[in-house]
Amino acid sequence: MWIYEKKLEYPVKINTCNPALAEMILEQFGGADGELAAGIRYLTQRFVMPTKEAIAILTDIGTEELAHWEIIATIVWKLVKDAPVEKIKGTPFEAHFAAHGRSPFPHDAAGYAWTAAFIQSKDDPIANLYEDMAAEQKARATYEYLIQLSDDPGVTDALSFLREREVVHFQRFGEALMGVEEFRETKKYH
């Protein structure tokens, strides 16, 4: 069961129109290392985890990623909602507009649609948790690229918050991995 809360996890303050930046930020809406991929990856991997701690951390980080997905969509929406077509033409957002208008859609910055092929889940908790730690590092790197591309202080502020969260998630997955490895050792020798 999931409960929706009618507010963002972190405030998004944007009053500018910037379709080109919106297109780049879609990388984290529907890209391989984006928030949707993260959420679906973690929530899918929970079932094969051998420790209570690992199941809990995948559930809770997976849930937080969905909140981040909403923050990303809100940023994108605010950057394009009032954009006249003349300000969209000739920008990287033009191809998105041709297919979706101003609606967000989960594809990456280059327009490649989100696919479950971006993620993996195996009946092997060690393999899963290593993937998750790599995913957090890749998401952190992506946020750093996006922060370099951003010329909007409101966007940069929200992206910096999201970047920080990836660092924390990486840490927690590392601890969950240690717990799973210890569990395997005790099973082997006792």
Next chain:
Amino acid sequence: MQELDYEELSREELKLQIQELEFAVIELNLFLDTHPTNQKALMDYNMFSIELNKTKNVYQKKYGPLTNFGYALSSYPWKWVESPWPWEE
């Protein structure tokens, strides 16, 4: 923690207060998932959760429910559809 009179805060200030407290709670929650026997973190989690609930109650009475599915009551008419959605603010 400083004593704040939540009734005095504007909608924006109150929402920010909720976001700050909820951030602390999320962070402690994730920490406790991998450190379930850490008593200090657990005490902080419970303390911030009580404070978060207080702010949410004040907010929801004034500005409508933050959650549905039975987690908050609604006055007439159904308030869930009335207040702005996060991307409309």
